Amino acid sequence: MKTYKYITILLAICTSMVFVQCSDDDDNIIDVATCDDGIMNGEEEGVDCGGPDCDPCTEALDFSGTYSQEDQMGRPGINTVFGSDGMKDAFNTTIPSEMGAQFQADFEAKLLALNPNYTTNALGLDATTFTTVLANDVLWVAQTGPTAYGSLTGRTLSDDVIDTSLTLIFGGPDGTDNNNDPEDEPLLTSDGVPANDANFSSSFPYVTSPF
Amino acid sequence: MKKAKIFAAIGGVGLAVLSIFLIAADHIDAPAVQGTKSDITDFYAFQGENSNNLVFVTNVQGLLTPGNTDEAEFDENVLLEINIDRDNDLVEDLVIQAIKRNDSMYFFGPVNPALTGLNSEIDTTAQMGSVKISTTDESAETSEQNGMKFFAGPREDPFFFDFDQYNAVLAGDASDGFMDPGTDTFAGTNVLSVVVEVPKSILGNGSTGVNPFAPDTPIYNVWVESKRKQQ
Numbered sequence: 001m002k003t004y005k006y007i008t009i010l011l012a013i014c015t016s017m018v019f020v021q022c023s024d025d026d027d028n029i030i031d032v033a034t035c036d037d038g039i040m041n042g043e044e045e046g047v048d049c050g051g052p053d054c055d056p057c058t059e060a061l062d063f064s065g066t067y068s069q070e071d072q073m074g075r076p077g078i079n080t081v082f083g084s085d086g087m088k089d090a091f092n093t094t095i096p097s098e099m100g101a102q103f104q105a106d107f108e109a110k111l112l113a114l115n116p117n118y119t120t121n122a123l124g125l126d127a128t129t130f131t132t133v134l135a136n137d138v139l140w141v142a143q144t145g146p147t148a149y150g151s152l153t154g155r156t157l158s159d160d161v162i163d164t165s166l167t168l169i170f171g172g173p174d175g176t177d178n179n180n181d182p183e184d185e186p187l188l189t190s191d192g193v194p195a196n197d198a199n200f201s202s203s204f205p206y207v208t209s210p211f
Numbered sequence: 212m213k214k215a216k217i218f219a220a221i222g223g224v225g226l227a228v229l230s231i232f233l234i235a236a237d238h239i240d241a242p243a244v245q246g247t248k249s250d251i252t253d254f255y256a257f258q259g260e261n262s263n264n265l266v267f268v269t270n271v272q273g274l275l276t277p278g279n280t281d282e283a284e285f286d287e288n289v290l291l292e293i294n295i296d297r298d299n300d301l302v303e304d305l306v307i308q309a310i311k312r313n314d315s316m317y318f319f320g321p322v323n324p325a326l327t328g329l330n331s332e333i334d335t336t337a338q339m340g341s342v343k344i345s346t347t348d349e350s351a352e353t354s355e356q357n358g359m360k361f362f363a364g365p366r367e368d369p370f371f372f373d374f375d376q377y378n379a380v381l382a383g384d385a386s387d388g389f390m391d392p393g394t395d396t397f398a399g400t401n402v403l404s405v406v407v408e409v410p411k412s413i414l415g416n417g418s419t420g421v422n423p424f425a426p427d428t429p430i431y432n433v434w435v436e437s438k439r440k441q442q
Binding site: 055064065066068069070071072073074077078079080083088089092093097123136137138139140143144145146147151152153154156157158160162186187188191193196197198202204205206207208209210211 | 237238240241242243244247249250251253254255256257258259260265266268270275277280289290292296300301302310312313314315317319327328329330331332333335347350351353360362365366367369370371372373376377380385386387388389390391392393394395397398399400401404406408411414416417421422424425428429430431432433434435436437438439440441
């Protein structure tokens with residue numbers, strides 16, 4: 001009798017466990033793993049992420065390590081215009097706070113080699129002052145108000161930075177020195193390309209579709 | 212005879228240098244990075260459509276033809292880092308970091324970096340968002356997270372310049388200088404572009420007295436760097 005009693009109790013326990021188990025399963029049947037079902041299933045590498053179907057798991061990505069500088073740019077064309085052979089790579093791997101001391105003198109020599117008649121430019125900057133500004137290769141951008149390369153308040157996609165640079169290098173104090181008399185002087189203050197070959201968007205991401 | 216003087220001067224600089232003079236804004240600017248996936252071609256910083264925001268555009272891997280643009284891809288070992296100096300000491304106070312993982316670009320900051328200068332670590336505590344890298348055969352994939360907007364992928368190269376005529380001028384083959392109109396040597400070429408738009412309020416205040424032509428306007432010094440993971 002005693003044995004039968006134990007068996008009954010055991011059966012009851014087992015039945016209840018099976019019942020609970022079944023109930024649990026019934027409430028959570030997942031036929032198809034999706035990327036928003038709140039559990040890690042299918043081929044996911046984490047909860048709703050990773051594998052071939054879902055977005056990558058941020059947690060699983062490796063962002064460790066030290067990254068060492070190869071290229072640098074502030075204003076357009078600085079290294080290409082004022083750098084010299086043997087110093088361009090060094091310029092790209094020099095921090096801005098040390099650029100002036102290392103490169104200003106070379107930049108000034110280059111400026112005067114390009115335009116031996118240089119006195120001041122349309123900004124009123126003499127050769128030393130101008131190349132001191134440029135040797136610190138950072139782009140000034142205004143916190144408030146409009147931004148444009150010509151006013152030294154930023155650089156927009158449509159700014160004609162080449163003409164600005166040519167004018168400041170070759171244009172003399174009034175910015176027109178080399179092109180106001182084409183009979184006698186070559187046109188050096190404008191490359192004759194005033195705009196890009198595609199229109200920009202006024203909305204994010206601003207740059208336009210590739211060709 | 213001013214013209215003769217100018218060309219004599221230009222000629223005196225030396226052909227080796229002149230051949231790469233002003234090749235582009237920063238396209239293939241130096242031997243070590245030329246043609247690599249870390250070669251920065253251009254950097255733009257401007258007020259956004261929403262004037263409370265600033266936009267940073269970093270372009271790499273220039274001179275892609277339409278035919279080879281599909282094959283161009285960002286390098287998972289190359290970190291692109293936008294540097295923002297607020298107090299005009301030419302040392303970055305904030306960085307915005309972007310790096311590719313799988314098919315997405317991940318963005319960190321603006322955040323005060325643990326290291327300044329030539330070496331960086333990615334500040335994973337400052338992850339602000341990610342965006343799926345766009346391809347050539349679909350419209351731009353963008354994302355907006357934490358008040359910032361993100362884009363990464365191939366774009367038309369916004370740079371324009373009559374580079375061929377410039378070479379002719381430097382070589383002494385163009386006595387009249389540039390043409391008017393000139394021809395955009397970069398027409399029809401693409402770059403890989405990373406665009407970030409960030410509320411100015413996150414960046415804090417720049418410095419006045421930096422720009423002599425707008426002394427009352429607070430200015431940020433900004434620049435971009437490409438940095439390769441050390442093995």
